[in-house]
Amino acid sequence: MLRRFTPVLLTLVVVALGVTALAARPDSSPPRRTADYVVLAGVAGLRWSDVDPQSTPTLWRMAQQGSIGSLSTRSAHRPTCPVDGWLTLGAGSYAGWNGSRQPGGCPPAAVTVEQPDGIGANLPDQERVVAYNADRQPWGTVPGSLSESVRCSVAVGPGAAVAAARPFGRVDRYAPALPADPSGLLGSCVLSIVDLGTVSGTDPADRRADARRADEALAKVLAARPPRSLVLVAGVSDTEAPARLHVVVADGPGWEHGWLTSASTGREGYLQLVDLAPTALTALGRPMPERLFLGRPAVKVDGRPDDLAGAIAAPADADREAAAQRAVAGWFFGLLAAAQIVLAVAVLPLLRRARRLAGPHSPPPVSPRIVATVELLLIAVALAVPAALLADAVPWWRGGHAGVYFAVVTVALIVGATALVRFTPGHDRTLGPLGAVAGLATLVVGADVLSGARLQLNGVVGYSALEGGRFSGLGTVGLGVFLAGSLLSAGWLAQRVRRQWRPMVVVAVGGLAVVVVGSPYLGADSIGAIALTAGVAVAAAISTGGWLTVSRLVWATMAGLALTIGFAVVDLRRPVEERGALGRFLTALGEGTGGLTVHRASTANFQTLVNSPLTVLAVVGVLLVWFALLQPWGGLMRLFGIYPAIRAALAGTALASVIAGLLGGSALDVAGAAGALVVPMAALASLRVLDHSTDRTQPGTGQPRPDGPGGGPSGGAPTGGRPDDDGGAARPGDGTGTTAVPDGGGTTGSGDDDGDGGPAAGTRPAGRSATRVPVARTAAPEVSTGTGATAGRPGVGTG
Numbered sequence: 005m006l007r008r009f010t011p012v013l014l015t016l017v018v019v020a021l022g023v024t025a026l027a028a029r030p031d032s033s034p035p036r037r038t039a040d041y042v043v044l045a046g047v048a049g050l051r052w053s054d055v056d057p058q059s060t061p062t063l064w065r066m067a068q069q070g071s072i073g074s075l076s077t078r079s080a081h082r083p084t085c086p087v088d089g090w091l092t093l094g095a096g097s098y099a100g101w102n103g104s105r106q107p108g109g110c111p112p113a114a115v116t117v118e119q120p121d122g123i124g125a126n127l128p129d130q131e132r133v134v135a136y137n138a139d140r141q142p143w144g145t146v147p148g149s150l151s152e153s154v155r156c157s158v159a160v161g162p163g164a165a166v167a168a169a170r171p172f173g174r175v176d177r178y179a180p181a182l183p184a185d186p187s188g189l190l191g192s193c194v195l196s197i198v199d200l201g202t203v204s205g206t207d208p209a210d211r212r213a214d215a216r217r218a219d220e221a222l223a224k225v226l227a228a229r230p231p232r233s234l235v236l237v238a239g240v241s242d243t244e245a246p247a248r249l250h251v252v253v254a255d256g257p258g259w260e261h262g263w264l265t266s267a268s269t270g271r272e273g274y275l276q277l278v279d280l281a282p283t284a285l286t287a288l289g290r291p292m293p294e295r296l297f298l299g300r301p302a303v304k305v306d307g308r309p310d311d312l313a314g315a316i317a318a319p320a321d322a323d324r325e326a327a328a329q330r331a332v333a334g335w336f337f338g339l340l341a342a343a344q345i346v347l348a349v350a351v352l353p354l355l356r357r358a359r360r361l362a363g364p365h366s367p368p369p370v371s372p373r374i375v376a377t378v379e380l381l382l383i384a385v386a387l388a389v390p391a392a393l394l395a396d397a398v399p400w401w402r403g404g405h406a407g408v409y410f411a412v413v414t415v416a417l418i419v420g421a422t423a424l425v426r427f428t429p430g431h432d433r434t435l436g437p438l439g440a441v442a443g444l445a446t447l448v449v450g451a452d453v454l455s456g457a458r459l460q461l462n463g464v465v466g467y468s469a470l471e472g473g474r475f476s477g478l479g480t481v482g483l484g485v486f487l488a489g490s491l492l493s494a495g496w497l498a499q500r501v502r503r504q505w506r507p508m509v510v511v512a513v514g515g516l517a518v519v520v521v522g523s524p525y526l527g528a529d530s531i532g533a534i535a536l537t538a539g540v541a542v543a544a545a546i547s548t549g550g551w552l553t554v555s556r557l558v559w560a561t562m563a564g565l566a567l568t569i570g571f572a573v574v575d576l577r578r579p580v581e582e583r584g585a586l587g588r589f590l591t592a593l594g595e596g597t598g599g600l601t602v603h604r605a606s607t608a609n610f611q612t613l614v615n616s617p618l619t620v621l622a623v624v625g626v627l628l629v630w631f632a633l634l635q636p637w638g639g640l641m642r643l644f645g646i647y648p649a650i651r652a653a654l655a656g657t658a659l660a661s662v663i664a665g666l667l668g669g670s671a672l673d674v675a676g677a678a679g680a681l682v683v684p685m686a687a688l689a690s691l692r693v694l695d696h697s698t699d700r701t702q703p704g705t706g707q708p709r710p711d712g713p714g715g716g717p718s719g720g721a722p723t724g725g726r727p728d729d730d731g732g733a734a735r736p737g738d739g740t741g742t743t744a745v746p747d748g749g750g751t752t753g754s755g756d757d758d759g760d761g762g763p764a765a766g767t768r769p770a771g772r773s774a775t776r777v778p779v780a781r782t783a784a785p786e787v788s789t790g791t792g793a794t795a796g797r798p799g800v801g802t803g
Contacts, residue, residue: 095281101133101166117178150167188646238253279300282299340617355637491653
């Protein structure tokens, strides 16, 4: 009865942990009305490196008394050109201009602004722009949504006219440039949008001159600002490729001396361009438009240093890191994919020759030094991503040769981590390296998440603020490594306990991992938590051995569905503006607009599948596993038979990584990151299992094996009577005669048949020794004979 209800209890535990972690959210309620007027002042291309007390004294004083942050200017186009940035500002969602674009650059702004009555203006191209964003872009963006949410708006300059134009092209009040006294113009409507100019080029002198002119215009705006007003200054776009982070400053009642953040970033000191529209409406106390903005209202967070120079240094340094990350990440993953391919080719002959066959034509064993070298290389490759994550703790991006510095730091960390795994106790056991690497990878990623995921932000193996997709929590690569590491660690630990306790171990470790991934305080990835729940449920179901039966699959599916439904119910009970991705998707389905979300996800999956180097890692891993490791000579099937908990962990990892990638819009990126850790370790463990496939034990002799003191050609475990890889003692089955023990992974006989090293009937008393002797073998499948043999188990037993 207990065994029958165990899957039900385990399912309830996983679901309860997941829903608890996902339901608890920080207090992110938007601020109340704080202003009677809002002035949005934009400067295309303005970065924090352009701000100083001499060139921009007005902006410097404004930043000193207000709140500041780094602005990600993502739009529907990359890079975000000035006209795209202004259009996104007024839409509150990712928008793009429908004009022609130069590859890697921004065309001159060709916006036609007509003034038929001398009061307002008209944009004749606006209707085509609205149709372009509705038909050609997957965001459901409506340009002019911000101006449509207020009764009256003012625009100064052509860029501001693009942001303030209503969907049919009308601008309520318009001035081509700031008048000598703009107080009457800025006070005529509750919302004013001002184009302060552009800062462009790479020459520092030219940029200082542009920034000085923008600062002089800002001084006129601040002198004429209406009473009780909020002024937002933002670098609304890039001016050339590549993209950079830009300036954002808020000055007004309730915005003094702090960092800017929003629920869309979840990171102190970071805003998105799409956050400015909802920030303006929230400050004015106006409701959001019927079609929700993608951005969230900005809030002020305390803790900014009193020294403005020191405070500005942080966002300026983040801009340099984000710019360097983009260049370094490409060649890092390219080299990692190349190393995986080279090792996959190199390991093939070792797999073919690791299992010694009978007869004079059997190939000679590979040199132990070569095998040991390949094993170390496999460990190093598996640790490359965690080492690259740790490398971001060193400010490598501040030097003149950022890529070289990153390479030196990463290689040093890989060497140190490989040495740590090599000299860890139990390294010579079959599963020793696998458990050490999995635990180390889980520890590195988990520690970073628990400390605020600071290493992943703008990190080479993390996520970039320039992309605008994620600013906090677990990124795509981190999620893949954490999924693989936590499930492999769970499988390694479960293999060391009795069979009936293995599902509990997998659920305990996997449940903690679900909490880390899904909690909004930590990983903040609800889709990743749901995917990991499915992986944990599958791993727990088959950790005791056997196939993934229909009943086990049903319980695993129910766990994932129950967690999804539980989180959906919790998310839908929140206010509309506070809902997460799942709640927004379900709301869109109810309104009949869910197709946009599906279209965005499918588009993102296709683009990522084609352009990401992680796709190569995933494909190479699948090819190596399918065409080599899973072959009769590959060793992985033998590993699965001896260590069923490891098989369960690998199956759960594959399922969770695929689900997380497809539902999260990252295609095979999660699977590629997981494969970078899993595939090398699976190859190493398969090599060791094959190396010991001809080991035999005889009770009561105590003599060493003929092939050397290492117990095998690759320096394997010692001779008979040693502890097995599961922590138990190698056993002679039922004690009636000679019994086969495949690498200490289990015994034949009438005892425990799952290879966990647990007690069995007729176990040899403690302290008795055994000797392994080679037995004539053929390439045919092994058949167990004798009364002590277990059906389907490799080895020979005699009664």
